[in-house]
Amino acid sequence: MAYLDHAATTPMLDDALDAYVRAAREVGNASSLHQPGRTARRKVEESRESIAAVLGARPSEVIFTGGGTESDNLAVKGIFWARRTADPRRTRVVSSSVEHHAVLDAVIWLEQHEGATVTWLPVDEVGRIAPEALEEALAADDDVAVITAMWANNEIGTVQPIAELAGIAAAHGIPFHTDAIQAVGQVPVDFGASGVSAMTVTGHKLGGPLGVGALVLGRDVACTPLLHGGGQERDVRSGTLDVPGIVSFAVAVEASVKSQPEYAASVSALRDQLVSRVFEVVPDAILNGPAITRSDQNQRSGAAVDRLPGNAHFSFPHCEGDALLLLLDAAGIACSTGSACSAGVAQPSHVLTAMGAGDECAKSSLRFSLGHTSTQADIDQLIAVLPGAVERARRAYRPRS
């Protein structure tokens, strides 16, 4: 099988898996006062420190959660509530139109249930948020409670100008949250240097376990809890700490961040090959998102990188993405239509729609995402079966009247 869906979830790193199993064999609630409890707590705090160190944060800024969706909800709702409590006029949320559903739906929930008003920042044809758009939004309204914009897009891989956006937010004194789930380990991410107030990270996208993540929350950023209970995490998040999950998560974060430059170079080289070979066998395929130029991708930290190294997102005209997915699946290729699902039914992607793509283009899209286990053989296997799959999918294509 060729696994080309690393952006959905990527295999655990061996070290992270070993660390998980070792920690899971030992008893101890990290909140207990006895020796097993202290041992567990020590592992959690060492993990917190190592994550903080590689992400440019202070240990006290790392709040462990049950994963990306929880971190996004906590940041968006929690900061909104806290800011509105401090000043009832702050009822506006500024967000982008290409957010993951964990942010998108949290924002819409605030709109529908908490009386929030929302400013949706538009994106250009490659999915990029223009900093000027945020500047305009903040100049127009002085009632903003929170701004949230993702670091990198999960579907089309567009990396946003986060430092610029955060700088604008800071100049207006408004907290800025970013969902960095797709970015950590893929592109350079430094919480402190970026100037963001809050940042979502999760384990299973970078070689750690599922069900554990963190919200990196600036020390001076007020945030009302979603979950009430023991107050384990800075009184912002309650719940018995998942010691093995956290330990393993920390191993994966550290490894993926430290190896990011080499990872990006090798994975983007594979990705570039995938893209050019797809164009060879399906000449009318359309690459969605930022253009790919090798020189950009191979530069080291700090360089202008505007697309995630493992992301390749196409539209195949006159095909339905889910028909292609079925055919490729049957041929041992795992990929994604890269769009939200309800009951397993693919809906036109809101990301592509926001970029100005038509419904047909959005429904004909397919995402291939590479990761740390990707090989040349995966790409060879894809290229061997893709033309036949496209041809078949085209035969099945019935444009909607």
Place this chain on the structure above:
Amino acid sequence: MSGGVDSAVAAARAADAGHDVTGVHLALSRNPQTYRAGARGCCTLEDARDARRAADVIGIPFYVWDMAEQFHEDVVEDFVAEYAAGRTPNPCLRCNEKIKFAAVLDRAVALGFDAVVTGHHARLGADGLLRRSVDLAKDQSYVLAVLRRDQLDRSMFPLGDSTKTQVRAEAAERGLAVATKPDSHDICFIADGDTQGFLDQRLGSTAGDIVDAATGTVLGAHDGAHHYTIGQRKGLGLTVPAPDGKPRYVLSITPVTNTVVVGPAEALEVAVVHGDRPIWTGPAVDLPARASVQLRAHGLTTGAVVDVRDDVMVATLDSPVRGIAAGQAMVAYRPDPGGDIVLGSATISATSPVPVAVA
């Protein structure tokens, strides 16, 4: 795979027979939770999950295909339009004709599959003849008789030789959790089973006259002609008794004048049935031919002579039957010890109380 026991066992049998089987669940609503929330049926998220779990147990790939738009256009809108025209449609039959053995089959064939397998209770053997199921109480050949030859040639019904009881027992043996799931009965796209309410929402309810068939006298008022079906006796709300004191029944519905015509039971009697769009999928038949005709979804089969005149199927019944509604299917069978064989079908367009001489 609807999420019910029949399609699950059909898929399992097809896989056991050595076919390369892929499970497909049809999403027929854009907002599945709004359709039949919590009720049995085939359209809810719970049903999609049941289908997925059955596919897991059988060990076949599983996908959800979005057929919501086609289903809405070809089945739901057709259903409403038929009622608006004073007919009584059969949406399951329409779904077979337009969705399962058309849109789904076409897509499947284009993607490289050979056939569509369903859990319908009907027999379709090597001879290519469509026959009633061995389980006459569960037989669904009536709603399949609308299929053309080319559609049947790419269809498989692995359950036709089994009774429902046997299918459930086999599902249990196979470890399929749907073994004891209740059968679905109602119309899948009407959430609460309230067909009248659904039609009211779509068609409104315009009051009109209830008229005596013999005299033309207005006997009462109705609150929407689509609330009535041919042969209905209850709920007419008539205060003037018939001169002979006998009950009155709905004889016909005329949408143009928004009139419901009522009369005595005898006036419901039909001797000749006309059907549009005849389809002959069975063995070659010399017309006119003797056949056994079924005139509605459940039961009511009668001997008849069938013929085709000007592309209209005409069945002259051996003895009159009551309460035949336009819009239902007329299916002609040839009685056979190996299961009655479907000869052909048509959509009932008109009925007549007196036999018409066969030319």
